[in-house]
Amino acid sequence: MAATQLKLMWRERRLFWLALAVLLLAGASVATSAGRLSAQSRERLAVAEEEARLWDSQGVIDPHDAAHTGRAVPAPVRPLAAFDPGLSDFLGSSVFIEAHAQNPARHRPIEAGAALSRFSGFSAAWALQAVAPLLVILAGFATMSGEVARDRLRHELGAGASAAALVGGRLIALAAAAGLLTLAMIGVSLPAILLQDAALIEMMALAVMAGGHVLYLVAFCALTVAASGLFASARTALVTLLAFWAVATLLVPRIAPAVAEALEPTPSAPAFRAAVLEEVENGVSGHDPADARLDAVKAGLLALYEVGDVADLPINFRGVSLEFGEKNSTETYNRHFQRLYAVYRRQEAALRTFAVLSPTVALQPWSRAFARTDFGAHLDYVRGVEDYRYRLIQTLNLEVKMNKPPPGERYHLADIASLTRSVVFAPHQQRLVDVAVAQLPNLAILVAWAAFALCLAGVSALRIERLS
Amino acid sequence: MSALGISGYELRRMVRDPALPVLLVLLLVLSTVAARNGADWVEQREAAIAVIEAEERAAVALLRPRIDQLPGATPRSQPVLPPGSMAALSIGQADAYPFAASVHALADSQIFSRLSTDIGNPTLRAAGRFDLAFVVVFLLPLVLLAATYDLWSRERERGIAAMVLSQPVAIGPLIAVKGLSRGLTVLLPAAAIIMAVAAWAGATSPAGLAALGLIVLAYGGFWLAAAVMINLFARRSTEAAIGAGTIWLAVVVMAPALTLAGLELAAPPPSEMRFATALKTRDAAIRERQRLHRVAHPTTDRTPPPRIPDRMRDLYADRVAADGELAPLIDAQQRARDARRHLLDLARFLLPSVAVQDALDRIAGSDADRALAFQRQALEFQAERRRWTKQRMDLDAPLTLAELDLLPRFQFRERGSAFQSSVLADLAALLVATLLILAAARALRGRAATP
Numbered sequence: 054m055a056a057t058q059l060k061l062m063w064r065e066r067r068l069f070w071l072a073l074a075v076l077l078l079a080g081a082s083v084a085t086s087a088g089r090l091s092a093q094s095r096e097r098l099a100v101a102e103e104e105a106r107l108w109d110s111q112g113v114i115d116p117h118d119a120a121h122t123g124r125a126v127p128a129p130v131r132p133l134a135a136f137d138p139g140l141s142d143f144l145g146s147s148v149f150i151e152a153h154a155q156n157p158a159r160h161r162p163i164e165a166g167a168a169l170s171r172f173s174g175f176s177a178a179w180a181l182q183a184v185a186p187l188l189v190i191l192a193g194f195a196t197m198s199g200e201v202a203r204d205r206l207r208h209e210l211g212a213g214a215s216a217a218a219l220v221g222g223r224l225i226a227l228a229a230a231a232g233l234l235t236l237a238m239i240g241v242s243l244p245a246i247l248l249q250d251a252a253l254i255e256m257m258a259l260a261v262m263a264g265g266h267v268l269y270l271v272a273f274c275a276l277t278v279a280a281s282g283l284f285a286s287a288r289t290a291l292v293t294l295l296a297f298w299a300v301a302t303l304l305v306p307r308i309a310p311a312v313a314e315a316l317e318p319t320p321s322a323p324a325f326r327a328a329v330l331e332e333v334e335n336g337v338s339g340h341d342p343a344d345a346r347l348d349a350v351k352a353g354l355l356a357l358y359e360v361g362d363v364a365d366l367p368i369n370f371r372g373v374s375l376e377f378g379e380k381n382s383t384e385t386y387n388r389h390f391q392r393l394y395a396v397y398r399r400q401e402a403a404l405r406t407f408a409v410l411s412p413t414v415a416l417q418p419w420s421r422a423f424a425r426t427d428f429g430a431h432l433d434y435v436r437g438v439e440d441y442r443y444r445l446i447q448t449l450n451l452e453v454k455m456n457k458p459p460p461g462e463r464y465h466l467a468d469i470a471s472l473t474r475s476v477v478f479a480p481h482q483q484r485l486v487d488v489a490v491a492q493l494p495n496l497a498i499l500v501a502w503a504a505f506a507l508c509l510a511g512v513s514a515l516r517i518e519r520l521s
Numbered sequence: 522m523s524a525l526g527i528s529g530y531e532l533r534r535m536v537r538d539p540a541l542p543v544l545l546v547l548l549l550v551l552s553t554v555a556a557r558n559g560a561d562w563v564e565q566r567e568a569a570i571a572v573i574e575a576e577e578r579a580a581v582a583l584l585r586p587r588i589d590q591l592p593g594a595t596p597r598s599q600p601v602l603p604p605g606s607m608a609a610l611s612i613g614q615a616d617a618y619p620f621a622a623s624v625h626a627l628a629d630s631q632i633f634s635r636l637s638t639d640i641g642n643p644t645l646r647a648a649g650r651f652d653l654a655f656v657v658v659f660l661l662p663l664v665l666l667a668a669t670y671d672l673w674s675r676e677r678e679r680g681i682a683a684m685v686l687s688q689p690v691a692i693g694p695l696i697a698v699k700g701l702s703r704g705l706t707v708l709l710p711a712a713a714i715i716m717a718v719a720a721w722a723g724a725t726s727p728a729g730l731a732a733l734g735l736i737v738l739a740y741g742g743f744w745l746a747a748a749v750m751i752n753l754f755a756r757r758s759t760e761a762a763i764g765a766g767t768i769w770l771a772v773v774v775m776a777p778a779l780t781l782a783g784l785e786l787a788a789p790p791p792s793e794m795r796f797a798t799a800l801k802t803r804d805a806a807i808r809e810r811q812r813l814h815r816v817a818h819p820t821t822d823r824t825p826p827p828r829i830p831d832r833m834r835d836l837y838a839d840r841v842a843a844d845g846e847l848a849p850l851i852d853a854q855q856r857a858r859d860a861r862r863h864l865l866d867l868a869r870f871l872l873p874s875v876a877v878q879d880a881l882d883r884i885a886g887s888d889a890d891r892a893l894a895f896q897r898q899a900l901e902f903q904a905e906r907r908r909w910t911k912q913r914m915d916l917d918a919p920l921t922l923a924e925l926d927l928l929p930r931f932q933f934r935e936r937g938s939a940f941q942s943s944v945l946a947d948l949a950a951l952l953v954a955t956l957l958i959l960a961a962a963r964a965l966r967g968r969a970a971t972p
Contacts, residue, residue: 071767078775085782092789100794107802122805125798143643147794157638160793163646164617165858167865167889168879169872171613171649175778184770191763291759295766299663304551307655310645311558321569322640323621327576397642404644418644428644 054214054222058196062230068192072234075188079180080241086135086176087245093146094249097127100147109470116449117375119469123151126438126478128158131425132249133259136242137178139426148435150442152379152449155386158435177242178420181235181266182413183302186273189231190294193277196223197517199287206517216518220510224278231270239263254485258423261489265419268499272412275506282513301411309407309414313400320396325389332385350377369465372454379446387439397428408498415498422488422495429491433481441478448476524698531702535668541707544664549714552656556722559609559652563723566608566620570601573621581925592919593833595910598624600902600931602895605886607729607939609722611654613878613887616646620892622899624931626910627836629804630844630851632903633896653719654881657737658874659773661711665744666765668707672699673752673969674761686970693966696749704745712737724885732884732939739951740877746958747772753968773874780868780875788864791857800850807846811839827917834914841907862889870950880947884939894936902931 062068104124111119127147134141145158163170195202197220209219239259246259277294284290320328354366354373363370401418408415421427452472456465483491535541577599584596602620619633639646649655673696676682686692716734724730747768755761820831869875882888909929913920920928937943 078779081779082782085786088786089789096792096794100792100798103795103798103802107798107805122801125794125801127794140643140647143647147797149797157640159638160797161639162790164793165790165862165889166614166617167862167869168613168882169777169781169784169865169868169875170617171878172774172777172875173781174647174649175775175782183774187766187770191766195759287759291762295762303659306648307651308554310648311554311651314642314645315558315561318565319641321565321572322638323569323572323576325640327572393640397644400642401644428642431643 054218054226056226058223058226059229061196062192062226068188071191072188075180075184076234076237076241078175079177079238082175082180083135083177083242083245086138087248090130090132090135090245090249094130097130097146100125100127108473111469113466113468115464116452116467116469116472117152117371117464119473120152120375120446120449123149125149126441128431128434129480130249131430132246132251132255133262133424134426135245135249136176136239136259137262137420137424137426138174138176139178139421139424140428140431141426142173144428144431148438148442150438150445152375152446153382155383155390155439155442158431177238178262178266178424181238182269182416182420185231185234185238185266185270186302187298188234189227189270189273190277190291190298192230193223193227193274194281194291194294195287196227196278197281197513198284198290202281202287203285210517216514217511220278220282220514220517223281224274224510227274227278228271231274232267235263235266235270258425258485258488261485262420262423265416265423265496265499268503269412269416272499272502272506275503275510279506279509279513282510282517302413305407305411306413306417309404309411310400312407313403316403317396317399319400320393325393329385329389332389333382346381347374347377368454369457372450372452372456375450375453376447379443379450383439383443394432405494405498408495408502412499412502415495415502419492419495419499422492423485425482429483429488433483437479437481441476445473445476448473524694527695527698528702531699532706535703535706541668544667544707545710545714548656548660548664548711549718551660552653552715552718553721555651555653555656556609556718556724558650559612559724560722562612562615562650562652563604563608566604566615570603570621573599573601585922585925588920588922588925593829593914595626595906595920596925596928597628598902598906598928598931600624600895600899600933602892602933605891605935606726607719607724607733607885608887609724609885610652610719610729610733611878611881611885611887612650612652613654613882613885614889614892615887616641618889618892619896622896622903624899624903624906626903626906627833627840629840630847630900630903631800632899653715653722653724654878654885657715657740657881658878661715661737661741662744662769662773664711665704665707665741666748666769669700669703669745669748670751670761670765671758672696672703672748672761674755674758678757692970693963696752696962696966696969700745700749700752704741704748708738708741708745711741726939728939729884732944733881735948736877736880736884736944736951739948739955740873743873743951743955743958746955746962750958750962750965753962753965772872777872777875780872781865784861784864784868788861790861791854796850796854800847803847803850804843807843808839811843815839829914829917829919837907837910837914869947873951873954876947876950880944883937883941883944883947886935888943890943891936895933898933899931902929905929 104126108119108122108124111122125147128145131141142162144161146160146162148158149156163173197203197206206219210216242259246255251259276297280290280294281287284293350373351363351370354368354370355361355363358366360366404414405418418427422429449469449472452467453465456467458465577597581596584591584594588594600622604615608615616639622632624632671678673682676685685695712734715737716730719733720730724733748765751761751764751768755764815835820835823831866879869879879888883890906929
């Protein structure tokens with residue numbers, strides 16, 4: 054039955070050409086992505102080298118001056134972004150680290166565009182998430198609906214075939230075609246991914262991503278076969294399926310984020326900054342000025358060393374003050390960023406509830422997470438940079454603290470390159486298994502959709518049974 | 522059969538079709554949600570601007586009691602770009618450009634970096650904004666195609682076409698009148714719905730609403746022409762539906778996305794990362810050179826000492842000199858950005874959906890050109906602040922308490938109306954595309970003459 058159905062689909066050449074056209078377009082998209090990623094890799098490597106050179110060439114200066122000079126830490130390029138760019142265009146590609154502040158990542162590719170920039174987002178993954186379901190619908194809506202298909206169905210039933218076999222055969226044929234399309238899409242992406250020096254872990258992630266897409270397409274195949282069996286008219290089946298496709302792949306993924314943001318509003322950048330500065334100045338309670346807290350530290354030190362003036366301390370109080378200020382501002386920034394990320398998490402939870410209406414809402418985060426182009430991967434990078442920033446700045450502050458300026462000099466000077474040689478940026482990357490665990494809810498949703506669609510196909514088989 | 526007769530028949534058919542009210546109600550609901558989103562965005566932007574203005578007032582209040590002890594001090598000013606009067610219509614490029622600057626006479630010319638970061642959830646941003654512009658660009662064509670995709674194919678399918686063609690009737694006018702009657706039955710209420718919800722969301726400029734109406738009608742006209750073209754080829758309604766879906770996907774999604782990807786590869790944007798590093802390197806070198814120069818040639822103390830300390834004059838002179846040296850680097854980067862944006866702007870003339878998006882962004886005031894006009898005006902304001910500061914330094918006249926509130930303030934000067942030349946160019950591009958399709962349809966009208 055499946056083989057016959059595949060033969061019939063093969064004869065419908067328009068769909069084959071359409072699928073081929075989509076494949077070619079996805080291939081073109083992957084090729085442009087690969088070119089872009091290679092350019093980004095070169096750019097980021099050059100910037101990292103230049104920043105390291107600049108940092109080391111500061112020579113012998115006041116360590117706190119170096120802390121203000123700062124340095125930029127570019128984000129890594131993700132090889133699987135060639136297949137699923139995910140949020141890449143909406144995330145900053147570099148963080149500028151300096152004393153006293155946690156700067157957000159800057160240089161988002163989406164910035165400084167034009168009206169055309171709002172149309173970005175076509176990728177091999179998007180083709181599988183939005184266009185492939187459309188192809189599945191077009192290939193399968195008339196397999197059992199419409200006068201010709203119904204007549205054939207009656208003949209097949211009359212010849213003794215069971216409805217389950219008829220529905221199952223059509224479903225297997227459609228799913229096989231969808232699987233083939235997924236494989237072809239992965240196939241055209243593979244050279245571009247390998248070109249980005251993808252490691253074994255990336256290839257494993259790609260396989261898991263492909264699995265998610267297959268599950269998603271199976272759900273669409275089953276829904277299509279079910280609609281085709283449930284509606285006698287091909288037109289009704291097509292309109293119903295197209296309406297579902299438009300809602301699931303276009304409308305819900307666009308409306309759900311707006312609803313999520315309305316339910317859980319994100320603070321504006323100026324409000325966020327003002328809140329951080331207020332807390333740095335006046336403490337969490339708003340009545341604990343930083344100056345007073347520093348005075349308490351000073352009093353503690355004077356008591357510890359049993360001296361009456363900071364000048365008599367065996368350590369440099371300027372360094373103590375800088376260390377205190379950095380700890381204070383870092384803790385404040387951390388608290389506020391945690392709150393901001395908590396808002397993001399609540400928004401994403403609200404977004405996920407829309408997966409009831411659209412499996413695409415569950416598939417997109419699944420695919421991005423394994424491609425390392427989601428916010429979680431960006432957060433790993435940003436947290437790694439912040440950890441590096443704090444260690445770097447406090448190393449400089451410690452140097453100030455432990456060294457009083459020579460007599461007649463205002464500041465203690467140090468060779469910045471030697472002082473900070475041991476402080477290196479150690480990017481942290483989530484293990485694949487951790488990503489998988491975090492994505493279990495999305496997997497469960499996809500499985501539930503596939504199961505629901507298969508049940509619906511079963512119901513359609515029962516209805517068809519009555520035709521005989 | 523007269524044109525009026527055909528038109529009346531089509532109108533009656535459309536009115537009896539239960540799908541029409543469903544489509545229009547759907548459009549109304551989606552437009553209302555989108556307009557509400559646009560209005561929410563305007564509120565959020567205004568709230569952010571209020572925070573910035575409060576910050577500026579707080580800085581002035583902080584300076585007020587200490588102004589006599591700080592001769593030469595001037596408060597930081599924070600120019601802002603307010604949302605336009607039709608802002609609820611389209612968020613467009615408003616998130617992609619800075620809407621505030623931080624101006625100080627003694628600070629460098631990178632005045633947009635401090636306040637320009639968008640901290641919205643990238644997952645939500647990547648999904649795209651659900652605003653009225655999205656409804657017009659992406660969803661309105663689907664509504665129109667749903668109402669017109671089987672304009673002639675249905676007649677063919679049911680055998681009515683053969684009967685009609687046996688009458689003394691010219692096929693071209695027949696299809697044209699059918700398309701126009703059926704299309705306008707959907708398009709006119711759709712345009713009214715979109716304009717009404719835009720006005721409800723606060724986009725109340727009469728010229729803006731008129732421009733919006735024109736754009737919606739022109740874009741609708743393009744899709745009606747596309748529906749006519751599809752029906753010349755399709756012999757079955759399902760074929761027509763597939764054709765309509767494919768053309769929608771090609772025009773609204775794939776062609777713009779692939780054009781953008783191609784342009785990114787052929788003319789990549791200038792590297793902002795490299796620019797930032799190069800600027801930092803150059804700035805550090807200039808400042809070090811200036812520091813060494815000041816150490817070697819210290820400014821001699823004057824007697825009696827000026828009211829504004831010479832240290833401030835040195836700072837000012839060094840900053841202005843540094844900016845002068847950095848200007849070629851900054852200008853080169855700006856030229857590269859402009860060249861790329863120009864290319865993206867040009868591409869819209871070949872892509873009807875992008876031309877409509879561009880026109881809606883411009884009507885809403887969320888286009889790149891308005892954001893860039895703000896940047897230019899903010900930089901001019903900084904230059905004006907510097908000239909004012911220089912004048913006071915030359916006169917050795919520190920800012921007084923009475924003058925604090927009289928300092929020149931930034932006011933964004935709007936450029937262009939809702940019918941600015943770029944919007945007219947977008948309209949012209951749409952009309953040309955529509956006329957080309959109609960011309961092709963006219964040439965191919967014989968295909969519809971076979972039942």
